[in-house]
Amino acid sequence: KRGGSAGTRLFEPSMRNESQGHLELEADLRYALQRDELVVHYQPIVALRGGHLLGVEALIRWRHPQRGLLPADAFVPLAEELGLIGQFDAWVLQTAVRQLAGWPVDCALDRPLWLKVNVSAAHLKQVAAVTAPLSSSSLPAPWQVLIEITERVLTHPADTDAATLQTLRAAGVELVVDDFGIGASSLSSLHRFPLRMVKIDCSFVASLDQNRELVRTIGVIGRSLGLTVVAEGIEIEVQRAHLTQLGLTVGQGYLFARPLPAEQLGAHLHSTLKFP
Numbered sequence: 001k002r003g004g005s006a007g008t009r010l011f012e013p014s015m016r017n018e019s020q021g022h023l024e025l026e027a028d029l030r031y032a033l034q035r036d037e038l039v040v041h042y043q044p045i046v047a048l049r050g051g052h053l054l055g056v057e058a059l060i061r062w063r064h065p066q067r068g069l070l071p072a073d074a075f076v077p078l079a080e081e082l083g084l085i086g087q088f089d090a091w092v093l094q095t096a097v098r099q100l101a102g103w104p105v106d107c108a109l110d111r112p113l114w115l116k117v118n119v120s121a122a123h124l125k126q127v128a129a130v131t132a133p134l135s136s137s138s139l140p141a142p143w144q145v146l147i148e149i150t151e152r153v154l155t156h157p158a159d160t161d162a163a164t165l166q167t168l169r170a171a172g173v174e175l176v177v178d179d180f181g182i183g184a185s186s187l188s189s190l191h192r193f194p195l196r197m198v199k200i201d202c203s204f205v206a207s208l209d210q211n212r213e214l215v216r217t218i219g220v221i222g223r224s225l226g227l228t229v230v231a232e233g234i235e236i237e238v239q240r241a242h243l244t245q246l247g248l249t250v251g252q253g254y255l256f257a258r259p260l261p262a263e264q265l266g267a268h269l270h271s272t273l274k275f276p
């Protein structure tokens with residue numbers, strides 16, 4: 001089936017293993033939440049010059065009893081397929097709010113710190129219902145909650161009704177378009193939606209030499225719309241320097257920090273990375 005509806009593929013013995021593995025994973029995933037196997041890691045988001053912390057992105061992980069710690073890429077698509085993702089997203093938010101509320105952050109900080117959570121676009125409404133009361137009551141300053149959704153939200157406006165947006169706005173929760181540039185949306189669709197930020201997909205950062213004009217343009221247009229533009233997937237110093245030259249100011253990636261468990265993030269909240 002994965003090859004699309006038009007083609008047929010002969011069944012081979014190796015595919016039995018593949019699909020059995022998939023079925024096992026599926027059965028396990030249905031119980032992952034109640035078995036307490038899900039965890040949240042946090043990746044710092046930093047200023048490209050200076051390197052100071054601007055916020056964190058919460059990323060779901062699954063501590064699978066046999067397969068070990070699985071990144072989101074390995075099971076989020078399956079969770080979407082199985083209709084589990086709405087529950088997971090709500091759980092990530094609750095967990096992040098609980099963990100962050102316990103972190104001593106200097107409240108004299110002159111800027112808010114972003115807590116970003118990813119929400120599958122089709123579940124924005126469901127997640128908004130739990131986000132709003134949580135973020136307005138349990139997260140002390142300087143934290144501010146932002147929801148990251150993929151470009152799909154720009155091309156399927158029906159997923160995002162006015163009441164949902166109003167609920168979020170009333171709680172001070174803002175929206176971020178994730179993985180911008182790879183989907184079917186256009187730059188002009190950005191202004192039709194109440195957004196705070198746009199994240200340039202890591203594939204453009206990985207091939208910056210071929211995409212420099214595109215990245216520069218997203219930066220210019222994003223800023224002209226009043227959006228913060230974030231570059232994802234920055235792995236090496238050359239990319240950081242290059243993005244800075246193109247006018248970008250905010251980013252995240254392995255160069256600065258990997259996604260970390262809550263216990264290890266604590267140290268990062270106060271340390272300042274030094275970047276020119």
Ligand code: C2E
Binds near residue numbers: 058072076085092202
């Ligand atoms: P995303 O939101 O675009 O997250 C960025 C992904 O890039 C993360 O993978 C992160 O670990 C990885 N990454 C960070 N820095 C670098 C880098 O320098 N180089 C490279 N190559 N990768 C980097 P992860 O955690 O596997 O997440 C994959 C996707 O799964 C996320 O993409 C997001 O769309 C989704 N996701 C993650 N957590 C959740 C969640 O709680 N709910 C929902 N609905 N989706 C989630």
Ligand code: MG
Binds near residue numbers: 057118148178
């Ligand atoms: Mg994201």
Ligand code: MG
Binds near residue numbers: 178179199201232
């Ligand atoms: Mg992304």
Ligand code: MG
Binds near residue numbers: 179
């Ligand atoms: Mg992604």
